[in-house]
Amino acid sequence: MVIGGGAAGFMAAITAAEQGVKRVLVLEATPELLNKVRISGGGRCNVTHACWDPAELVGHYPRGQRALKGVFSRFAAGDAIAWFADRGLVLIEEADGRMFPEQNRSEAVIQCLKRAALKAGVKVQTRAMVQRLSVQSEGVFLVDGRGLDQPLSAQKVMLATGGHPSGRKMAENLGHQLVPPVPSLFSLSLEASALAACSGIAVDDVGLELKLNNQRFRHVGRVLITHRGLSGPATLRLSAFAARALHGSRYRGELRVDWSAGLGRSGVEQRLKQWRQEQARRTLAAAKPFDHFPRRLWQAFLMLAGADGERRWAELPVKSERRLVEILCAQPLSIQGRGPFGEEFVTAGGVDLGEVNLATMESRRCPGLYLAGELLDVDGVTGGFNFQACWSGGWLAGQSIALAD
Numbered sequence: 001m002v003i004g005g006g007a008a009g010f011m012a013a014i015t016a017a018e019q020g021v022k023r024v025l026v027l028e029a030t031p032e033l034l035n036k037v038r039i040s041g042g043g044r045c046n047v048t049h050a051c052w053d054p055a056e057l058v059g060h061y062p063r064g065q066r067a068l069k070g071v072f073s074r075f076a077a078g079d080a081i082a083w084f085a086d087r088g089l090v091l092i093e094e095a096d097g098r099m100f101p102e103q104n105r106s107e108a109v110i111q112c113l114k115r116a117a118l119k120a121g122v123k124v125q126t127r128a129m130v131q132r133l134s135v136q137s138e139g140v141f142l143v144d145g146r147g148l149d150q151p152l153s154a155q156k157v158m159l160a161t162g163g164h165p166s167g168r169k170m171a172e173n174l175g176h177q178l179v180p181p182v183p184s185l186f187s188l189s190l191e192a193s194a195l196a197a198c199s200g201i202a203v204d205d206v207g208l209e210l211k212l213n214n215q216r217f218r219h220v221g222r223v224l225i226t227h228r229g230l231s232g233p234a235t236l237r238l239s240a241f242a243a244r245a246l247h248g249s250r251y252r253g254e255l256r257v258d259w260s261a262g263l264g265r266s267g268v269e270q271r272l273k274q275w276r277q278e279q280a281r282r283t284l285a286a287a288k289p290f291d292h293f294p295r296r297l298w299q300a301f302l303m304l305a306g307a308d309g310e311r312r313w314a315e316l317p318v319k320s321e322r323r324l325v326e327i328l329c330a331q332p333l334s335i336q337g338r339g340p341f342g343e344e345f346v347t348a349g350g351v352d353l354g355e356v357n358l359a360t361m362e363s364r365r366c367p368g369l370y371l372a373g374e375l376l377d378v379d380g381v382t383g384g385f386n387f388q389a390c391w392s393g394g395w396l397a398g399q400s401i402a403l404a405d
């Protein structure tokens, strides 16, 4: 029996049924199956990421990392791509490695999973909210809840309830240690700054550095300026790796932003010196010394540095030049809170990985119980990594259930 009709639950149910397990039933609390798949990736579903090496893949998981190596060595992105292809769904790689269904619609993923489940004989009951899971006698579980006519018994149970508190509670009641849940993958709200006027601008190769207590987080990548602060892949990645530290600091801290695209302090100083000579007669606002960000942002930097854009380059005061170098290489921005979630909001925390045998996804506390997906203390950055953890964990659990059957 599988509790939870999401990505991890469906993968486990299909795998177990295809491997010959006779009665596989998925219980889903809501009226719809695979809800998160539907809304994922902006309605396109970023199914996985073209990352073939398990050692490299684990680097995209702030929680899970080393422990996931074994899981991915048995079922990783290449296996997921082949699994879906065998069931009629082709995944296409985008330039940044993200993989989407050929139809570019999440509905295609849902249909593929539903078709495979039907073909394998998986039964599904929606509007079945499991509230109690207990061990009745050795090797028999009792499952009860809203929407079930009567309590059901099962020899093997898979808990795949995602980030829903009910699943964590059931796991805890069966003796599992939980890591407290905190949000991951969110944008950052910053102190009202001159950058607000640049809302909507995206810049590549931006370095973000955050120091909280004794921890240092640094990520380089694309940043999107929003009206409240910063978002975009590098910000979301930073929020994921710093999720627990940021939660501990109540989402306050000082961010240093390096807008120099790898030029560094000496490179920026040199470029400004060169512009002072070569563009001497042009105004600061008109002659932008860097190609990688737009004029609107350059003008905001000039304003922050106290430099009048109408002045000529030859007249740039040394003090403003120094401030410009500082802003371009290590702009201090004060984090004031957690902004709206990125398009892939996930929960960090859940059942401690030490409670699960990651070769089989079976609980170490409760034989016959399997756990996978977001319920576990595993989460990845944006890019298809969260679903990949569900496909891998679900597949392993399904295989193990079939082997033990």
Ligand SMILES: Cc1cc2nc3c(=O)[nH]c(=O)nc-3n(C[C@H](O)[C@H](O)[C@H](O)COP(=O)(O)OP(=O)(O)OC[C@H]3O[C@@H](n4cnc5c(N)ncnc54)[C@H](O)[C@@H]3O)c2cc1C
Pocket: 003, 004, 005, 006, 007, 008, 009, 027, 028, 029, 030, 033, 034, 035, 036, 037, 039, 040, 041, 042, 045, 046, 047, 048, 128, 129, 130, 131, 160, 161, 162, 163, 164, 166, 167, 343, 344, 345, 346, 372, 373, 374, 375, 383, 384, 385, 386, 387, 388, 390
């Ligand atoms: C807006 C959004 C976009 C995303 N986009 C992407 C993306 O493109 N790529 C990516 O890799 N990740 C993405 N993610 C993350 C990804 O959706 C999750 O990591 C993944 O869905 C987790 O799967 P799961 O099966 O563990 O849990 P879920 O998908 O949450 O499934 C759990 C299911 O269990 C049911 N359930 C819960 N409690 C009970 C209960 N007590 N009884 C019965 N049923 C229960 C729930 O209703 C739910 O259907 C996105 C997340 C969000 C919110």
